[in-house]
Amino acid sequence: MNKTSSTADAILACTRSLIASGGYNGFSYADIAEVIGIRKPSIHHHFPSKADLVKTLVAGYLEQAQEGFGNLEHAIPEPLDQLRAYIGHWKRCIGDETAPFCLCALLASEMPILPEQVRMQVRSFFRFLSGWLTAVLERGVSRGTIVLNNTPQTEAELFMASLHGAMLSARAYGDTAMFGTIMDSQLQRLAAGR
Numbered sequence: 330m331n332k333t334s335s336t337a338d339a340i341l342a343c344t345r346s347l348i349a350s351g352g353y354n355g356f357s358y359a360d361i362a363e364v365i366g367i368r369k370p371s372i373h374h375h376f377p378s379k380a381d382l383v384k385t386l387v388a389g390y391l392e393q394a395q396e397g398f399g400n401l402e403h404a405i406p407e408p409l410d411q412l413r414a415y416i417g418h419w420k421r422c423i424g425d426e427t428a429p430f431c432l433c434a435l436l437a438s439e440m441p442i443l444p445e446q447v448r449m450q451v452r453s454f455f456r457f458l459s460g461w462l463t464a465v466l467e468r469g470v471s472r473g474t475i476v477l478n479n480t481p482q483t484e485a486e487l488f489m490a491s492l493h494g495a496m497l498s499a500r501a502y503g504d505t506a507m508f509g510t511i512m513d514s515q516l517q518r519l520a521a522g523r
Contacts, residue, residue, distance in 0.1 A: 337375045339365050341386050349430055353383065353439050353447075380444035383436070387450035390432050391457060398461050408469035409520060412462075416492075416512045423496065424505045433458075434493040459485050469519070476521045484519070491515050 343364050347356035358369045358379070376382035397418075405411050422428040433454040440448055462485035469475025477484045495511035 336365075336367065336371065340372055340375055340382070341389065344382055344386050345390075345432060348383070348386075348432060348435060349428070353436060353443060380446055383443075384446045384450050387433060387436065387447065387454060391450070391454045394454065394457065407474060408465045408472065409474045409516070411465050412469075412488075412519070413516060416509075416516065419492070419496070419512075420509050423499055423508050429505075430496050430500065431493060434496065437493075455489070458489055462488050466519070469521075474521050475519050477519070488515060488519075 340361055343361050344356070347360060347364075358372045361367075361372055362369045372382075376385060401411055401414055405414055419431075423430075433451050436443060436447065436451045437455065440451070443451070459482070463481045466475055466477060466481040466484050466488075470477060470481065479487070491511060492515075495508045498511060499505050499508040
């Protein structure tokens with residue numbers, strides 16, 4: 330890895346951390362420069378504007394999710410177990426505080442103030458996640474392992490809202506176990522033969 334890409338990666342990692350702790354307006358290039366130990370012009374060299382920086386961050390987040398879900402589907406063939414693994418991923422991230430909240434869910438809470446290019450990237454992530462969840466639920470129904478009370482699309486949106494709401498509840502209560510309590514209940518609701 331060359332110095333340019335390692336600097337850009339460090340800027341992106343720092344930005345993700347700063348968004349997690351204070352949101353889109355909760356940081357500046359000066360904050361990033363101080364944390365990483367570089368000058369602000371170096372950040373502008375990689376990302377001319379804050380909107381460019383966060384758009385790139387969200388695009389990378391989406392790419393990681395796409396790759397991660399592809400790997401998940403390859404490793405775990407059963408749809409209900411895929412949902413269980415996805416929830417397990419977030420249990421670990423919330424529990425060890427490596428990623429206590431979904432980046433795009435945080436940014437979605439700030440949609441009115443985000444630049445249009447960032448809003449578009451956040452919407453792309455939500456559309457992707459909704460599509461993936463819908464496909465998983467459809468496969469589970471066709472295999473007889475998942476039972477739905479609504480259309481797969483509606484249930485995907487309910488699952489996604491529950492997931493992000495569970496993250497919020499865990500944060501609000503200061504209780505990381507709250508996430509698992511809520512999401513394990515969601516899995517039980519979807520499981521056939523419950």
